Amino acid sequence: MGTGLLDIIILGAIAAFLVLRLRSVLGKRTGHQGGREYDPFHQEQMRRRQEQARGRGEQGGEPSGEEDKVVHLPDSRGDAGREEAAPDYGDRPGAAGLTRIKLADREFDPDQFVQGARAAFEMIVGAFAQGDAKTLRPLLSDDVYSDFAGAIEQRREAGERLETTLVGIKSADIVDADLRGKTAFVTVKFVSEQVNVTYDEEGRVVDGDPSEVETITDIWTFARNTSSRDPNWSLVATAAPN
Template sequence: MSSELIEIFVFAGIAGFLIFKLYTVLGQKTGFERPKESAPVQPEPVEKKPQSSFAEDPERLLNASLKKLVKSIKRKDNRFNLNEFLKGATQAFEMILEAFSRADTMTLKKLLGAELYGEFETTIEERKSHQETLETILVKIESVRLVEGHMQGNVARVTVEFQTEQTHVVRDKAGEIIEGSPKQIEQLVDLWTFERNLTQSNPNWILIKTAT
């Protein structure tokens, strides 16, 4: 075998050895490699507040008497918008239910008329005297609509119907349930009457009456 052929075999062997070593180094993971991204962790579902839908033009759904009432309100206050009013009334509904459940009289005093506030306060004080607590959960708001109202001078009084699903639980001082169940959903229809002097700068409506 010629010396040239021997040199070719030697170089080929060296080249093969170097390729093998290069593979063993580059083919292994190093401490500087980015780890494979794990599948994203799905966040726990967040309980959302109950939502209610409002017609784009709720005035279109009113009867002739209520349409006349809305026009009368607008003559006194051209900023009045029935859709926005119903949204505000729904927010007030949620806030008052929560405040009553938590015995938050400071919040209630801002949202209720004096006479109705007195009734709420009496019920809350009675509940406290028995060392009972109320838990009210507003599960769902089915519908919100204007059903009645009238003008008396500059004062408007309007009644809003809330069709909702709620749970009510009363617990004693030991935390034991004495009334209701957190698993029992009640379908309720509440009629709340709001009042406002339309000539005043304060845009807030006050709840003066509740009925079922």
Template sequence: MNSEIIQVLVLAAIALFLVLRLRSVLGTRSGFEKPDGAPTAGPARPVPGKSATYDVLEGGDADIAAHAEPGSVAADALRAMKAVEPGFNVSEFIGGARQAYEMIVTGFEQGDISGISRLLSPEVLGGFEDAIAQRKAAGLSVEANFVGVRSARLVAAAFDTRTSQAELTLELVGELFVVVRNDAGEVVEGDPNQPRQQTDLFTFERTLGQSDPNWVLVATGE
């Protein structure tokens, strides 16, 4: 086996390793073909001119009940959050998280996170920067086009009453076109003609009762 063949095999192994490394930073991916005529899910938007309302049914908060099982740890945490910050609304938070998710995933895949750094904790930002640097060092480039968020649901909530620190974890499912190419322009992952479905667990954190309304991404998983 001559040296050129060995070099090609080594480069292919490095590319495969980096593709797997990127999958560990953002969640699981699988091919997905949208049925003809199926609508693309978009971010929830507030209705202009209407303020947030909180319907109470049988002594409970309908906003909480829509996203957490009554009597669950998550429901209790959400209720404690609203006690500290009455204007907090779970549905509105999820709507904002959908928009943030699209920005974060697109920025990471395209290798430009300068516009989303304020949404990331130092640890998450560092992990993204490391993965992007490794990708560039291997001569890999990514073409990404986000189609939409197919679903977003609350899977966990926690609240520290001493510090007023709130944590909310969402399962987010996105649909996007992603193609990874090597420095020769060859496709090593993805299909330019078929979108894929990607599932991520994003944990957002914020200290309630403060003037800063921004939630920060502190952990990712799958």
């Protein structure tokens, strides 16, 4: 066998060896990839965790390699078992209750809650006027839903329809808050401008004035189980100001 042919055989063997080594490394799956379909919800959770980790790194420095291997589980004292300072809501109404709710639910924020309450108010007022019980059902407690559904049914039996135009919400303010067991209760005072007109089957006005904008005050109480994964609140009570 010639020297040239021997060199070719040796080089070919080396190339084959390198190819096998590369395939063994590049073709390897790690973690939970094997046999798992792409899960957008899992990816979103991972993205949020990465953002939170980056936020902690910016506040307290980059974590060490050993810390990267530790999975911190939140407990009632706060993230990673650290004692969480009680928030100070000053002299705002319901401050003590807001503090208890915040300690029970780290994600609770009074200002964000009010934004959600305003959106719920608009949705509930609109759905009630339209007689849309399906939309109302998940937003209301059983007792409140029963009252709303009963009023919708009475209107339907009388052949009447209600038209409500929510001109705007002038204000929405927390006036009370409490934590009873694991259930949080937050009461909001809404002051809104509305046009409410009830028509009969013939289209005649039986109540209200289509040209009159009324200023209406509603006091609504929302509740949520702070131990639940469901972030939604339910309307559990409605009242008029004294």
